[in-house]
Amino acid sequence: MNTPDWNVSEWLNVEGPLSLEGLKGKVVVMETFQMLCPGCVATGLPQAQRVADSFSPDDVQVIGLHSVFEHHQAQGHRAALEAFLHEYRYTFPVAIDRVDDAHRQPATMRAYGMQGTPTLVLFDRSGQRVLQHFGHLPDLVLGAKIERLKEARGGTGDQAKHEARATREDTAESCGEAGCLI
């Protein structure tokens, strides 16, 4: 599982742009969402905020990635996203995935081979992508996975990578309650 750089156009809820390189040393939890995706609003984003509230920011950085692949006119501009984050009181940094007119999906979503939203991506302390999950991951399981990455200081993360691959292959779910498929 490779780890493409984030290719995003703007950041909200944070001063400057963030990068995997700059976040090395922390576990990174990235919640990929669309503001009009019901599964993201009901489940994915509240879980991301719980992660941000439950772990120390010295150990775990939560990031939202707004990856719009439908209804661009409605949710594809900064003001709409700002209003959404304000009303729902989300406080973690959010990046806007770069729109590429040649493709329906934005750049980072495409580089990561995501199936839709919400998609949760975990990165270890060395900045390597180690898990990618489309749909909902129970809190009990997510808490354990984050803790394992927290504990693996400087480790190669081989076991976690293996697990991540397996998880991803299992996630060929249909759209609906859980989320929006591409």
Added chain:
Amino acid sequence: MNTPDWNVSEWLNVEGPLSLEGLKGKVVVMETFQMLCPGCVATGLPQAQRVADSFSPDDVQVIGLHSVFEHHQAQGHRAALEAFLHEYRYTFPVAIDRVDDAHRQPATMRAYGMQGTPTLVLFDRSGQRVLQHFGHLPDLVLGAKIERLKEARGGTGDQAKHEARATREDTAESCGEAGCLI
């Protein structure tokens, strides 16, 4: 409690414009909302859809009223609302409350003296407003109120009107979980 006409600019999810005059003979349940109001998304609109699914359309007409009083750029255009209704699978007719540049609140919201969103308004079969409630009304109570109005064919609705006034006076709630105050 008087009953101003609806002053709206557009209708979605329905062929032509609806009016209280044209709906005479039916009980009308109007859910006033904003698409970025968390209390509307989590509670008010799902309840409106349950009403639409639980009562015969011959007896009860559910209407959404999109009354934007904040974040106009994000939620104040038709495409945003269309995308929202599509993603959340809301099928009842929705009117866009008329924006009036001289005022922060749109026209119908202002004429009805609403305090914020979500606000539920019930109209009897003769088209008279008989209840207006800001915030959440439990399903058990709402089901009973709709049924009373259904049964009151041709009645003057005096008792219901009295109750409505009382309900409205009680609803001076603070913003937050329940909804967005003007």
Added chain:
Amino acid sequence: MNTPDWNVSEWLNVEGPLSLEGLKGKVVVMETFQMLCPGCVATGLPQAQRVADSFSPDDVQVIGLHSVFEHHQAQGHRAALEAFLHEYRYTFPVAIDRVDDAHRQPATMRAYGMQGTPTLVLFDRSGQRVLQHFGHLPDLVLGAKIERLKEARGGTGDQAKHEARATREDTAESCGEAGCLI
């Protein structure tokens, strides 16, 4: 749909025994349950308490009927039920359905032809059984049905009876989440 008398051995949460005859003039909502039935604990009994809290006791009387048809040793004695009602803070009157050693089901449950627990039974103001439902009835629908019975002062309740019959025929559900089949 006939209306057998209640055949019960004891009453809790109330001074003397109650009867349909004595409750004439009120709508009666009877929640038939077992204290170890998960669907009753999670859904049926909380709904019964909401009904008791939402309607005037002058109009609507909520009754619990403890009809034990399994695990008699565990839940079939008064002390167990008392402890249960105390811990869960249920305040409406509860009758213990009369155990009949010749049959697995207690007397009232058998006379009413119930399929299991929870079963909701509605009686009109004249004491006639007008609806019987095994499993869960949504609050919106239950609120409407209670209100219709409240409004039908002295009526013959023909329409409600018809509806009740239809509802009951539809409820051939399997056991599990919803409740316990006999």
Added chain:
Amino acid sequence: MNTPDWNVSEWLNVEGPLSLEGLKGKVVVMETFQMLCPGCVATGLPQAQRVADSFSPDDVQVIGLHSVFEHHQAQGHRAALEAFLHEYRYTFPVAIDRVDDAHRQPATMRAYGMQGTPTLVLFDRSGQRVLQHFGHLPDLVLGAKIERLKEARGGTGDQAKHEARATREDTAESCGEAGCLI
């Protein structure tokens, strides 16, 4: 934080008696409950089952401890508990805390200085008690704590012990939604 032996009278859902000594090598999650404690039924026990379903039994052993300190007649005999476990489909081993007529609380609950039910106790792979929590612990936090103990093979668990102590001091909650205080 010392670790008294479990002093129990019977085991359900398992062949022979279990002990901390015999479980060495596994993380042990012990859910202390009463079958008529609403907070245990609604929150604590479902969480215990989720733990049993989410972690490998080679790594994590879930145990229920039925510690009755009130309503002994109703919930203090084996048949009542068996019926409860059967109806709610709980499959993990459950021990009955030993009743001691000289005290209101049973023996293990007393030895562990518990404040009421539900109380969650975590033991590391060496059989040492490292966390004790009265009330509800969010899944995200519990998942992380279990994982940390899983990873700490042969470690001294000093950090976890410290944390456990802090958690316990924080839990002076009042009774009600969360659980039953002694």
